[in-house]
Amino acid sequence: MKRLHLSLLSFVIWQILNPVFSQDVSYARACIKTLCSDEFYGRGYVQNGDKIAANFIRQELSKHKVLPLGEKYFQNLGFPVIYYPNEVNIKLDDKQVFAGNDYILNPGCPSVKGSYKILVVDSAMIDNSNEFNKIIKLNLKSYFLVVDDLKGRAFKHPERVDKILKNSVNAKGLIYKNNSSLVWSPAMEFASFPIIYFKAGVFPNLVLKMEIKIDAAHKVHGTQNVIGYIKGNVQPDSFIVFTAHYDHLGKMGNDAIFPGANDNASGVAMMLDLAKHYAKNPPPYSVAFIAFAGEEIGLVGSYFFVENPLIPLQKISLLLNMDLMSTGDEGLTAVNATEFPHLFEQLKLCNIAGQYLPDIAPRGKSPNSDHHYFTEAGVPSFFFYLRGNYHHYHDVDDTYEALTLSKYKEAFLLMRDFADWRMNQDGVLNKK
Ligand SMILES: [Zn+2]
Known part of the structure; x- marks a missing residue:
């Protein structure tokens, strides 16, 4: 025991004195x-x-x-x-969700404030010409569109998907709801519209309205x-x-x-x-x-x-x-x-x-x-x-x-x- 203590002690002294220990x-x-x-x-x-x-x-x-x-x-x-030095706040049908943990904004997400309706745009709607024409004729300014998973699927009309993803339908913004991770990046310029990426499991199947306040600054x-x-x-x-x-x-x-x-x-x-x-x-x-x-x-x-x-x-x-x-x-x-x-x-x-x-x-x-x-x-x-x-x-x-x-x-x-x-x-x- 004593020997062990001594050798331990000398090791510690060696460590302190040895300049190679960097x-x-x-x-x-x-x-x-x-x-x-x-x-x-x-x-x-x-x-x-x-x-x-x-x-x-x-x-x-x-x-x-x-x-x-x-x-x-x-x-x-x-x-x-x-x-984003001020408020970033979202409620889904009055249920609070949390930035960073539940959702992330797109880089350069512009300010947005108000109560918006939710419209889920699924692959069946996009491929059905009647349905799709109905959607694009709607005034979507009071809507956020849920466009989850559109990219991963095969469509008969990919140009329609493109329209939705580029938001040429002029909804207030887009929502992706099944992200495996919430990865963010900063931006030098404002994006043209807000996109909210929700972590998988957070965005309920049925949501009627979203209250949102994003205070972006430049x-x-x-x-x-x-x-x-x-x-x-x-x-x-x-x-x-x-x-x-x-x-x-x-x-x-x-x-x-x-x-x-x-x-x-x-x-x-x-x-x-x-x-x-x-x-x-x-x-x-x-x-x-x-x-x-x-x-x-x-x-x-x-x-x-x-x-x-x-x-x-x-x-x-x-x-x-x-x-x-x-x-x-x-x-x-x-x-x-x-x-x-x-x-x-x-x-x-x-x-x-x-x-x-x-x-x-x-x-x-x-x-x-x-x-x-x-x-x-x-x-x-x-x-x-x-x-x-x-x-x-x-x-x-x-x-x-x-x-x-x-x-x-x-x-x-x-x-x-x-x-x-x-x-x-x-x-x-x-x-x-
Ligand atoms: Zn780095």
């Missing part, structure tokens, strides 16, 4: 918990959510002695956005990328860049918050943890950290940076963009593997050497996260996301509590080893 899962957890808390309002466009998150990230970078770029770590930018949203770096001690004008977007969808009305734990508090946490690591282990190249704003609305923050770079783009030796980093049980996917096959091979070697993740899957070029405009500008860049048993995406259930971070440590070490290899490949580390 990743800090509890720090990452704390970061994710903070970024997903109600006080950050889903890091979107309501109640300054993304600004609060940017301040938190800046404070962490500064705590780790990461040097500022831009104006005290901030690079300011703006873009138009439709947002603004030019001022926001900021958050940027810092650690100066390299051998070749400081070469850069390794870690990026992760910190914005998410914000709120939909007064109650529905989209916490964005996997997307992308997890990537921001890993980026901050890497900042902490490199601050303690001075790298030969400079290592920069960019938390991007405006990713969810269309890669706006990273586009702005590439157009107005605070680090010369040709000096970026490698850029690793981390987005959706909370799982990993099924491995990691590397977007741009086919663009940079030599680098991808090395990533796989790093993974084998460290025995980190069960699979490293190649994927081609895709404009699906903040690496995109860097790739277009010729920067060697990857977008990494982890795969595993986690199915919340752009919904209110992507919460801190839902994350396991089961392969966080392994993914962190893989990022570190890959970046270290890149800095070491010219023999830079050996020259020290």
Whole structure:
């Protein structure tokens, strides 16, 4: 027993003293918990959510002695956005249903207020010419049409379906009632009519009226990328860049918050943890950290940076963009593997050497996260996301509590080893 205690104690001391012990899962957890808390309002466009998150990230970078770029770590930018700072409220025959949990709005859903009748348009009605002609002759301005499942069926007159789906029948709006998940996205412009997507089982078979109040607003949203770096001690004008977007969808009305734990508090946490690591282990190249704003609305923050770079783009030796980093049980996917096959091979070697993740899957070029405009500008860049048993995406259930971070440590070490290899490949580390 005593021996065991001693060896445990010496292990703990070794852990404390050993600088190789780099990743800090509890720090990452704390970061994710903070970024997903109600006080950050889903890091979107309501109640300054993304600004609060940017301040938190800046404070962490500064705590780790990461040097500022831009104006005290901030690079300011703006873009138009439709947002929902006030009431979003729906009652079906006087029964209250809840935004986020029971239904979701279409991106850019315009304001709508009033009591509306419900008309179910089914496939039999559409294929029956008499019925269909009756429908389109109705004045549908006081109706919401339920158009559930029309797309999945075979129709004799697909052009009629198209008319309904494009709402050229001029109903007040459309309802889809059997959605398996409630995925939302922000928009810069108003949609031409409201569409309400209900989760399967929520919208009753018989509904006569819907009371609805959606208060949509439009603004030019001022926001900021958050940027810092650690100066390299051998070749400081070469850069390794870690990026992760910190914005998410914000709120939909007064109650529905989209916490964005996997997307992308997890990537921001890993980026901050890497900042902490490199601050303690001075790298030969400079290592920069960019938390991007405006990713969810269309890669706006990273586009702005590439157009107005605070680090010369040709000096970026490698850029690793981390987005959706909370799982990993099924491995990691590397977007741009086919663009940079030599680098991808090395990533796989790093993974084998460290025995980190069960699979490293190649994927081609895709404009699906903040690496995109860097790739277009010729920067060697990857977008990494982890795969595993986690199915919340752009919904209110992507919460801190839902994350396991089961392969966080392994993914962190893989990022570190890959970046270290890149800095070491010219023999830079050996020259020290
Ligand atoms: Zn994302």
